Amino acid sequence: MSISLIKNKKSDYPGYRVPSGCAVFGVLNESGSCFDGRTIIDGIEMMHDRSNGLGGGFAAYGIYPQYKNDWAFHILYDDSDARNRMEDILKKSFAVLYFEELPTKRSPAIENPPMIFRYFLKLKDIYSLYERNVPVDNFSEDDFIVDFVLKMNARVSGAYIISSGKNMGIFKGVGFPEDIGHYFRLDEYKGYLWTSHGRFPTNSVGWWGGAHPFGLLNFSIVHNGEISSYGRNQRYVASLGYECSLSTDTEVITYLFDLLARKKNMDIELLNMILAAPLWERIEEMPEDDRELASTLRIMYGGALINGPFSIIAGHNDFMYALNDRIKLRPMVAARKNDYLYVSSEESAIIKVCPQPDIVWRPQGGIPVIGRVKKKD
Amino acid sequence: MPLKLNQSEFVVERDLNKCISCEVCVRQCSNDAHEYDADDKTVLSEASKCVGCHRCESLCPTEAITIRKKAAEFKDNSNWQQAHIKNIYKQAETGGVLLTGMGSDKPHTVYWDHILFNAAQVTNPSIDPLREPMEIKTFIGAKPEKLEIEKNDSGFKLKSKLGPHLELSTPILFSAMSYGSISLNACKSLASAAYSFGTFYNTGEGGMHKDLQHFAKNTIVQVASGRFGVNRQYLRSAAAVEIKIGQGAKPGIGGHLPGEKVTADISSTRMIPEGSDAISPAPHHDIYSIEDLAQLIYAIKEATDYLKPVGVKVSAVHNIAPIASGIVRAGADFVAIDGFRGGTGAAPQAIRDNVGIPIELALAAVDTRLREEGIRHKAAIIIAGSIRSSSDIIKAIALGADAVYIGTAALIALGCHLCQKCYTGKCNWGIATQDPYLTKRLNPSIGTKRLSGLLRAWSHEIKEMLGGAGINAIESLRGNREHLRGINLSEIELSILGIKHAGQAW
Known part of the structure; x- marks a missing residue:
């Protein structure tokens, strides 16, 4: 098996960027009730023609309640050597509570799958891990994980960490999304939030690591579109310490979410004011306080404005967040039924799994759809 | 003989x-x-x-x-x-010494002409500026490290302030040209066009003439090594202050206005005796190093109550990236970089044609360096030094500039034919002269219209190109070098510019 299956060969194509068109679908139960993966597979399958078989994937939240306070890593491997190398490194920083190969169902639709393992991990004392150069005051466990994941993915050949959150997991690969879903036996998992992605890349062969969702900590991003601000966004996050190693839109969007929502601790209700900032002519019309806030955010975070067509669904343990670009150059439909919130590229996916929603609407460009998980305990 | x-x-x-x-x-x-x-x-x-x-x-x-x-x-x-x-x-x-005027006419590589811009096709849509909003509003100033935002019952409220900024309706400003080097009618045309179009002109080191004071809100005033015309009111009335260290056409030397040109009017504006030569020292004699610059920046900020952006203009020289980094760290809110093709009213030909580096390379190097050091947000970058067209501007912004200064292009809009004889004071077009017989040839209200026309035309073209690339806000182009490709450039040139060669995909 070639490494190109799970990793982009940067040496062959330095700096290549991989745009793609796509289907996205997300379902959240706001009361936190878990449902199995058949819903998400059935929905994304309706949009089969929006993908071309070069990538499909899922993010699921609430699937590992027995390890809900521990780091859950999903890691792709080319071979056992890569696995040994990665596990040696993992063991230096983490206590491994449990690990296993991800259960899969072989299928002719999935060719040459890599080895995929999952690990439940506890971080050892982070201060002992960083002997030098530790900005102790501001360094959190989350920072360590981000740093670790980005470094391992850039440096350890033949291994790729695709999922690094808690009580959540990302399942993805090369194939149509419904085939990927069945391959990973998602009907056997139960979660309260599922997102999914079917990929139609325009200029690259499919590779497992490059499929979506893209995850970092508890964030997972699925995205449909080709952003025209990529170069700006990539240089912006690079100057703040995020190195884009995959050269995909989704990667840079994930870093923007991590930067704003986690590092800058910004309320998610404000994110659209940056990622899809209101037009100046709208800002002028706002009442004074809002105007000052909106214009300041826009001036301050111009590098984080995402331009060009996109529809994004961000998954997180606490919420589902969906956003269209500000002039709605990509489709996005939302619906509600009881505690369920649905967001999809096409209404067909929603109607397939929820024939009679209470309400269906097409969110305005730049106006987010936010569903929050009500805490059970 | x-x-x-x-x-x-x-x-x-x-x-x-x-x-x-x-x-x-x-x-x-x-x-x-x-x-x-x-x-x-x-x-x-x-x-x-x-x-x-x-x-x-x-x-x-x-x-x-x-x-x-x-x-x-x-x-x-x-x-x-x-x-x-x-x-x-x-x-x-x-x-x-051989004197000359305007920017260098030597056939050095013009990198703008070796850079091509992108457009959207199929995988993302181009945006039609005639039917969709297309935003080119630009801000010049420093950005704070973080914002404090409070959440309350009615929503969110901003608790911290952004700091002083200039707001431009288009990413184009008029470059520093002093009253003295050009006529008052030329200054009036620039000031009034900046006012009516929502951008800024720059006094150069000529001081602010009393007839131009009502344009102060659209004026960037310069503090140069000669300190001509600098007083408290001059600093406080302006929209921003620019410390002039160097000029692209003559790095390392100061300005020179011959005594014959120092008329009564210029004498009172510059606060120097009538008929005396106005010779700016080569360095600022209170700035012999970067820490001295920081003192002057903060002295001006103190004098203006921290209400105005204070910037520093330097010419593009070999070590420009670390110099710009030092300027940003010294507290400048913007850095103006003038490339070696930049214009002048008078400069020794040997210096104009041989000292400094092209603005394209300087800009790319500075933007990259400031990003690597994580301080790009601390200051805006304005570039100058031969911006000839709207496409030069769009390429400059994609390389990383916040805005551009235009000098020569503005004068050409006023009638300049680039004869390069500005230093003689005999400009037949009424621009670079103080002879009343000649200056009356330039009607400021017509000049204003022509300059506004140029700004409008270039702004339209910028919007067309932005939309074509699938971008509807200029901040998404800034430093977005993915939209640029080089042609006929060597590997090292591409690497300094930080762009790929034409034919290389993403």
Whole structure:
């Protein structure tokens, strides 16, 4: 098996960027009730023609309640050597509570799958891990994980960490999304939030690591579109310490979410004011306080404005967040039924799994759809 | 020695069948190239006095005059070119420094012409600026490290302030040109166009003339090494203050306004005696290093109550990236970088044509360096030094500039024909002169219209190109080098510019 299956060969194509068109679908139960993966597979399958078989994937939240306070890593491997190398490194920083190969169902639709393992991990004392150069005051466990994941993915050949959150997991690969879903036996998992992605890349062969969702900590991003601000966004996050190693839109969007929502601790209700900032002519019309806030955010975070067509669904343990670009150059439909919130590229996916929603609407460009998980305990 | 020192550069052709001896050319030429012969009732021309400004040709009512370049007078020689030979003759005779005006005309690589811009096709849509909003509003100033935002019942409220910023309706400002180097009518045209279009002009080191004070809100005032015209009111009335360290056309030396040009009006504006030479020292004598610059920046910020952006203008020299980094760390809210093709009213030719580096490379290097150091947000970058068209601007912004200064382009809009004789004070177009007979040729209200027309046209073109690339806000282009490709450039040039070669996909 070639490494190109799970990793982009940067040496062959330095700096290549991989745009793609796509289907996205997300379902959240706001009361936190878990449902199995058949819903998400059935929905994304309706949009089969929006993908071309070069990538499909899922993010699921609430699937590992027995390890809900521990780091859950999903890691792709080319071979056992890569696995040994990665596990040696993992063991230096983490206590491994449990690990296993991800259960899969072989299928002719999935060719040459890599080895995929999952690990439940506890971080050892982070201060002992960083002997030098530790900005102790501001360094959190989350920072360590981000740093670790980005470094391992850039440096350890033949291994790729695709999922690094808690009580959540990302399942993805090369194939149509419904085939990927069945391959990973998602009907056997139960979660309260599922997102999914079917990929139609325009200029690259499919590779497992490059499929979506893209995850970092508890964030997972699925995205449909080709952003025209990529170069700006990539240089912006690079100057703040995020190195884009995959050269995909989704990667840079994930870093923007991590930067704003986690590092800058910004309320998610404000994110659209940056990622899809209101037009100046709208800002002028706002009442004074809002105007000052909106214009300041826009001036301050111009590098984080995402331009060009996109529809994004961000998954997180606490919420589902969906956003269209500000002039709605990509489709996005939302619906509600009881505690369920649905967001999809096409209404067909929603109607397939929820024939009679209470309400269906097409969110305005730049106006987010936010569903929050009500805490059970 | 029978050396002819004033050999003519041009041929003045007069079609006697068309010439009606109206003497317009005679009256228009401040160089006395045309003369009326009352005996013969014809107009004669002396080509050696012609500077090639094309004023007579433009105003001749019967189109009788043609000004042409004169063919080589010396035997062809690729090494000893005409200019070398003529210059040596001149200098041997006079023992003086060769002066010139405007930016360098030497055939150095113009990198703008080796960069191509992108457009969207299929995988993402281009955006039509005639039907969709297209935002080119630009802000110049420092951005704070973080914002404090409070959440309350009614929503969110901003608790911290952004700091002083200039708001521009288009990413174009008028570059520093002093009253003295150019006429008051030219200054008025620039100031009033900046005011009506929602951008800024720059006083240069000429001080702020009393007639221009009502444009103060659209004025960037300069503090140069001579400190001409600098006082408390000058600093406090302006929209922003720029400390001038260097100028692209003459890095390492200061400005020079000959005493003959220091009229009563200029004398009171610059606060110097009438008729005295206004010679700016080469360095600021209170800035011998970067820590001194920080002191001046903060002295000005103190004097203006921290209400105005304070920037620093430097010429693009070899070490420009660390210099710009130092300037940002010294507290500047913007850095203006002037490339070596930048214009001037007067500069020694040897310096203008040989000192400094092209603005494209300087800009790319500075933007990259500031990003690597994580301080790009602390200051805006304005570039200058031969912006010739809207496409130069769009490429500059994609390389990382926040906005551009235009100087020469603005003067061309006012009629300048680039004869490069600004230092003589005899500008026939009424721009680079203080002679009232000449300055009245430039009507400020027409000048304002022409400058506004240029800004409008370029802004439209910027919007068209932005939309074509699938971008509807200029901040998404800033530093977005993915949209640029080089053509006919070496690996090292591409790597400094941080762009791929044409034909390389993402």
